[in-house]
Amino acid sequence: MVALRSTDADDPVALRDALARALDGGPALGFGMLGEAPDRVPDGTAVVIATSGSSGIPKRVALSAEALRASAEATAARIGGGRWLLALPAGYVAGLQVIVRSLLAGTHPIALQGRFSPESFAESTLAMLRPSAHASGAIPELYTSLVPAQLSTLLEASADGPVLAALRAYRAILVGGQALPEPLRDRAADLGVRLVRTYGSTETSGGCIYDGTPLDTVAVRTVDGELRIAGPMLADGYLGDGELTAKNFSRDEHGIRWYHTGDLGLVDDGTVRVHGRADNVIVSGGINISLDRVERLVRRVPGLTGAVVVGVPDERWGEASVIVAARGDALRRSEAEQLAHARDIVADELGKHARPARLILVDALDVLLSGKPDREAIRRAVAELH
CATH class of the missing domain: 3.40.50.12780 (ANL, N-terminal domain)
Known part of the structure; x- marks a missing residue:
């Protein structure tokens, strides 16, 4: 020892x-x-x-x-x-x-x-x-x-x-x-x-x-x-x-x-491709949706490159995904326009069932000391708002 x-x-x-x-x-x-x-x-x-x-x-x-x-x-x-x-x-x-x-x-x-x-x-x-x-x-x-x-x-x-x-x-x-x-x-x-x-x-x-x-x-x-x-x-x-x-x-x-x-x-062929956490999945309308894959697509949208996607309960679908982004990252477009752009990208790649339901802008995202997003804190905050 x-x-x-x-x-x-x-x-x-x-x-x-x-x-x-x-x-x-x-x-x-x-x-x-x-x-x-x-x-x-x-x-x-x-x-x-x-x-x-x-x-x-x-x-x-x-x-x-x-x-x-x-x-x-x-x-x-x-x-x-x-x-x-x-x-x-x-x-x-x-x-x-x-x-x-x-x-x-x-x-x-x-x-x-x-x-x-x-x-x-x-x-x-x-x-x-x-x-x-x-x-x-x-x-x-x-x-x-x-x-x-x-x-x-x-x-x-x-x-x-x-x-x-x-x-x-x-x-x-x-x-x-x-x-x-x-x-x-x-x-x-x-x-x-x-x-x-x-x-x-x-x-x-x-x-x-x-x-x-x-x-x-x-x-x-x-x-x-x-x-x-x-x-x-x-x-x-x-x-x-x-x-x-x-x-x-x-x-x-x-x-x-x-x-x-x-x-x-x-x-x-020797190249590793990561799709996301096996446990970071929601079931929306009976279909499994990887929140990590949705998040990668959402981050292609200008102004949402640092966004986090979390899951919340949904009365109609059982669960739905929500985009959370820092308000300071938003560009000239409106919140509705950014959400529509994100939904279109996700629908094209993963299907309409995977489209995020909402976009929530906050003053700053919670982060861990390592610099990573504190997903659990973000998820709790969204659940309280929802």
Whole structure:
């Protein structure tokens, strides 16, 4: 057994040193460990991350040093290594992996000062480009990880020269945590910003599928329509919850260990296509509707690229979908026009039965500390309004 030390991840420099010790068999680090936390965890554990994602169900994911290293090494093999900007909370796996990748590259990550903003992003990035910031005087390749909401904020501010220059300075900007809306991806491409769409979870030590292609050490297959992932970066399981571990991890007839993602999708000639959560489905008029698929289509509508689609009870159909978007994102068109556009797109792709029933504009969407939409809070708020 190894000692477990809770940390708040506020100081990236101290965290880098503590994480280096954890990867080398030292005390394991615990993030977000609310309530009773054990003093010791199984040998080999480097990090325990308490996460509920957007579902509201708490989990304590135990990650080994081997898994974290395997993930970072596979990323470097795919996109290269260099210096990383830490723009996400280090207590979440995407932020934590920025530090792990930096350790393996022998570099120190640069953390944003204060809250995330286009100004702080540009200032931190441009500071990394100065030769005086590097001992050798040579400027390494730059990388960072963002969630779509952060990318959207930066693209909206890209008319500011320093912000666009900062975005273009990165060899790769990993974008994950949720689906990347097509308008954002297209806008970035038009501006010469190099994005890499990532798919993964805390249970896979972060992103393990890049632009639809699994990393070299990753295997993906589907079972009854659900995506399952195998590879050396899988978590050991859930601390103190053997039942949930057995439910979400299994071994096949060859002894290979697979993580059950809970996501529907398919593998088409080596390319992984994610359709959405298996449990994020409503039954409307007796027909199953994936809210994730509806949301991806809705986000094609100008002004709704950051929208969230949730399900609510409906007297006629049993359940219906509702679009929730930040009022500040609305463009010149009326709410009715935006809803009509969204309904037409969804009807064309999925059928009339899948059309959202309403569009609700709010001052701001509830988000988790990771930057992802807090879907449970949004769903509760809509249910109260409904």
